Amino acid sequence: MEIGAVNSLSYEDFVDTFGNVVEKCPIIVAAVWSRRPFASLLDMEVSINEFIEALPESGREGILRCHPDLAGKDLQSGTLTEESREEQGHAGLDTLDAAEIAHMARLNTQYKLRFGFPFVICARMNNKATILRELSERLKNDRAVELACAIEEVKKICHLRLKTLMLHDLPNKL
């Protein structure tokens, strides 16, 4: 998929295609459509990241609060977005045993009580062991450091979702 074809999309097709590159935040790509034409996929990704960074702190927290828990109730009940389901599955979070699920839930709860947003990590770049280790480690961060850290993970997730769409899904949608 060439960037020229992306640039020619109506805002409706653009939001339909890229709306979930940041989980449940279609407003972000809907806003970034205003920045066309993009010189490259990287240019588009930079525009998304700049939009995220220009949000007030509460807006960046809001992005995180639109994310599901890892190995949480949305995974158990089948209500994850397609992208999250694939990513959590890729990291092996859909095959945890009961003790592992309970352990993850305890840490997720501690994290949410401490920071007021869920633990977000790029599951495709991790596995069950590294996710649990990072969750325990990042619980020790102070709040400002952790917010920045979590937003960097959002950008990594976005990067991989964009790449996947450009390589695979997009030609079928057009």
Place this chain on the structure above:
Amino acid sequence: MEIGAVNSLSYEDFVDTFGNVVEKCPIIVAAVWSRRPFASLLDMEVSINEFIEALPESGREGILRCHPDLAGKDLQSGTLTEESREEQGHAGLDTLDAAEIAHMARLNTQYKLRFGFPFVICARMNNKATILRELSERLKNDRAVELACAIEEVKKICHLRLKTLMLHDLPNKL
């Protein structure tokens, strides 16, 4: 529903409950959760409006681009959000005849080509006749005036969705 009960909601319950007061933009209430405690429902609504106004222009355009067309393909195919379906139905947009649907579609297309976002109006405060008249009239606005006008409509929709949730749905969800 008392504001005290709203203030005691976890971010997850808050986003589950109020996530669509601005159409398909749960990030907005997810961000505004950081502003608790709210003194009143009005105070919460003011916080939402302030968040919207603090967005860059592209972000306000992004909000509009998350809205469906009035009497458009989402209404025809049954893919509107529950709130939009009720509102468009209230204004009689679900009982247009073929000629009226075609007329509305032509005007919607003209509007989107001119402004790069869809025509948004608070359907609950209007009917088929006033919506068609406003659509024709607002097509003549210059872009900055029209963006501001459309965002004021988003706030009216949000106001009525908030009131409905506080009066009816919320006690059942808690």
